[in-house]
Amino acid sequence: MQKNIIYFLVIAALALTLSACGGKNTDSDKNSQATEEAASQEVVIKASSWEFDQTEYALPKDTPVKLTVENISGAHGIEIIGQDIQIRGGKSKVVNLPAGTYEFKCNIMCGTGHSKMVAKLVVS
Numbered sequence: 001m002q003k004n005i006i007y008f009l010v011i012a013a014l015a016l017t018l019s020a021c022g023g024k025n026t027d028s029d030k031n032s033q034a035t036e037e038a039a040s041q042e043v044v045i046k047a048s049s050w051e052f053d054q055t056e057y058a059l060p061k062d063t064p065v066k067l068t069v070e071n072i073s074g075a076h077g078i079e080i081i082g083q084d085i086q087i088r089g090g091k092s093k094v095v096n097l098p099a100g101t102y103e104f105k106c107n108i109m110c111g112t113g114h115s116k117m118v119a120k121l122v123v124s
């Protein structure tokens with residue numbers, strides 16, 4: 001009986017390890033990690049069901065900024081529209097954007113209010 005439990009635990013541990021390694025490791029992920037140290041400031045976007053904590057977030061232009069998405073409730077992430085930048089809740093990415101206004105939206109199907117989860121990055 002106890003053997004069965006141990007067997008089950010080993011399988012569960014293996015499954016967890018495999019799924020953790022399953023995420024794709026793209027070049028842009030590597031780049032963002034390499035530049036993480038250079039970010040001079042951090043902007044935290046707090047996501048809950050179903051809104052971001054601000055409608056606009058100010059960022060300095062042409063400056064590496066660590067963008068962090070924090071989930072307060074539910075599971076959310078962001079996709080900066082028109083840019084190839086996606087950040088899952090609980091993660092950070094260093095971005096370096098020219099001046100402009102960038103809309104972003106939640107990129108994880110999170111329920112009934114999902115499509116209302118939009119906000120802006122104002123880079124100046």
Ligand SMILES: [Cu+2]
Binds near residue numbers: 106107110111
């Ligand atoms: Cu969503």
